Amino acid sequence: MTRKAPNGSALDPIDRKILAALREDGRLTTQALAEKVGLSPSPCWTRVKRLEESGAIERYVALLDHKALGYANIVFVEITLDKHDDKVLDQCGEALVRAPEVIEAYLVTGEYDYLAKVAVSGTDHYERFLRETLYRLPGVRQTRTTFGLRALKRSISVDPLKAPI
Numbered sequence: 001m002t003r004k005a006p007n008g009s010a011l012d013p014i015d016r017k018i019l020a021a022l023r024e025d026g027r028l029t030t031q032a033l034a035e036k037v038g039l040s041p042s043p044c045w046t047r048v049k050r051l052e053e054s055g056a057i058e059r060y061v062a063l064l065d066h067k068a069l070g071y072a073n074i075v076f077v078e079i080t081l082d083k084h085d086d087k088v089l090d091q092c093g094e095a096l097v098r099a100p101e102v103i104e105a106y107l108v109t110g111e112y113d114y115l116a117k118v119a120v121s122g123t124d125h126y127e128r129f130l131r132e133t134l135y136r137l138p139g140v141r142q143t144r145t146t147f148g149l150r151a152l153k154r155s156i157s158v159d160p161l162k163a164p165i
Contacts, residue, residue, distance in 0.1 A: 088139035
């Protein structure tokens with residue numbers, strides 16, 4: 001079955017091989033990538049540019065080790081708001097985006113309104129984050145915190161060769 005890129009164009013098996021290889025190592029040279037997927041460099045480069053332009057490749061990043069940076073704890077915070085008007089939702093969302101400790105944040109459905117993945121150095125740092133960031137936001141009714149003990153899987157995106165549609 002052919003998968004679609006964000007703009008609706010089809011991803012063929014070679015495109016998926018390119019995406020899988022870049023998912024593992026975004027610093028591959030065009031030559032190394034071409035060898036890995038069985039193309040010559042010029043058509044490989046053309047395909048990568050098309051995948052970038054289509055949005056299938058959003059950007060290239062370095063995956064950092066939080067512990068090496070002094071952020072040994074990953075915390076998941078469920079945030080419940082007391083009202084759901086656009087102003088309160090926007091304020092909370094913007095504050096989560098601005099907070100340096102927040103590494104992912106989602107507006108969600110269910111029992112709470114936002115789910116944030118937060119990196120902190122320890123419980124003292126997390127308490128400061130709560131008091132100085134979350135609890136100062138108008139509209140926050142409650143939070144519920146879960147500390148991650150150990151990462152079992154850590155990926156930035158799905159594997160286009162393995163993920164079913």
